[in-house]
Amino acid sequence: MKCNKLFFSFLSSLILTNFSFSQQTNSENANSSGYFSLGARSTFSSFGDEGSGIGTGGQFRIQAGEHVNTEWFADYIAINVNNKVRSEYMHIGWSVMYYPFANPGFKKLFQPYIVAGHCFDYNKMTDISNNSNSKNRWGSAVQAGIATHINLTPKFDISLTCQYMIHFTESLSADTDLNPVIITKKNESALQGHLLSTISFNYKIGHLWKK
Amino acid sequence: MEKIKQYYFLLLLLFIASSINSQSTEVIRPGLIRVMSTISPSKMLSSNNAYFYLHGNLEVYLSKKISVCGDGFYFLGSQTQNPSLAFMHNLFYGFSYHFTKGNNDFYLSLQQGVAISKVSENLTSNHISSVGLSPVISTIAGYNFYVSRFFHFFVQSRLTLGEHNYDVHQNISDIRLSAGLGFNINALKSK
Structure with missing residues (x-):
């Protein structure tokens, strides 16, 4: 019973915050700085050495100014290599988003931006038919690309992002022609990468600070 | 037996009373919480296998058009012989965009999530x-009809879309259908 009350009071305060927030966003002089958004994402990984795969994750955003936003994300991507090897990636990182065109009050439907950032990543390759045949590595990566928000309402957007991610780290590779599959870790650093196409949805919870 | 009849009659009265009341009150508004549970059949896209699930949903309307939602599917069994899973x-978890008119609510959703799966042991060599x-990623098209402040019908x-890559590769993309009666409550008073 106490939990129910707590849940409803939390929910009510969240939604009431959004009401007061919506009045701010509707204002002509709305200031974008300090907005905090929360969202979830699906990522399609392609054009890598391993093939393509899908991933899931989430992110939050803290807007630094009218033209600059920051995104903090984490995701998990699984790639099927020739139906023989499972390559799993975990990313945790951040990006800076630059809006060339101002969009006060988030009223324009499309809001294009340039995005670039850095992340830490973990890759694990496993023979699908033999879980003990596996190798993993930790690393670092940078990513950059182009994107756009689709502002369905001033508070809610769908974002489409296309980024290329380059890993600065030792790399894993799998020879799937051999039986059993041989997974190797190359100790030298390699510029290995993949194209990440992301669709995410984001809801602006409120202002973290006022100017 | 008589008591059970009285109980159902009382429930019916409550249902009708709340339905009449709903005509004067706006049900779909910020703060609406919707929950439901039903049996959901599925059909795999890459094979003839068909399964069924216990499907549960929780949805909170942040505005009249936008809601955040979470869904869970608990595997109950197979409708076909020699299932691969x-x-x-x-x-x-994801969001829905609603097209509402009165108590009619057509919506499109995009959700991401995970599948916790295991292939049948007769598919593996050992x-x-x-x-x-x-x-996994999921898209949904659905319709809710709010018959009262507390009940709605949904379809x-x-x-x-997804892949299982443990032991044996399996395409786990499928199409699912859910329908039934759901419960709803407004957490906030209307303005």
């Missing part, structure tokens, strides 16, 4: 299979 449970976690179809 021993089980597959799913968790989804007759042992392991549980795997796989990312939805869901397309899920």
Whole structure:
């Protein structure tokens, strides 16, 4: 019973915050700085050495100014290599988003931006038919690309992002022609990468600070 | 027996009373919380296998057009012989965009999530299979009809895309159908 009350009071305060927030966003002089958004994402990984795969994750955003936003994300991507090897990636990182065109009050439907950032990543390759045949590595990566928000309402957007991610780290590779599959870790650093196409949805919870 | 009849009659009266009341009150508004549970059949896209699930949903309307939602699918069994999956449970989270008119609510949703699945042991060479976690993405088209402040009817179809890559590669993309009676409550008073 106490939990129910707590849940409803939390929910009510969240939604009431959004009401007061919506009045701010509707204002002509709305200031974008300090907005905090929360969202979830699906990522399609392609054009890598391993093939393509899908991933899931989430992110939050803290807007630094009218033209600059920051995104903090984490995701998990699984790639099927020739139906023989499972390559799993975990990313945790951040990006800076630059809006060339101002969009006060988030009223324009499309809001294009340039995005670039850095992340830490973990890759694990496993023979699908033999879980003990596996190798993993930790690393670092940078990513950059182009994107756009689709502002369905001033508070809610769908974002489409296309980024290329380059890993600065030792790399894993799998020879799937051999039986059993041989997974190797190359100790030298390699510029290995993949194209990440992301669709995410984001809801602006409120202002973290006022100017 | 008489008591049971009285109980159902009382429930029916409550249902009618709340339905009449709903005509003067706006049900679909910010703060609306919707929950439901139903049996959901599915059909795999890459094979003839068909499964069925216990489907549960929780949805909170942040505005009249936008809601955040979470869905869970608990694997109950197979509708076909020689299923390729021993089980597959799913968790989804995402948002819905609603097109509302009165108490009619047509919506489109995009959800991401995970599948917790295991292939049938007769598919593996050593007759042992392991549980795997796989990312999935899902799109939904659905319709709710709010008959009262507390009840609604719903129907939805869901397309899920994903792959299971543990022990044996399996395409776990499928289409699912859910329908039934759901419960709803407004957490906030109307303005």
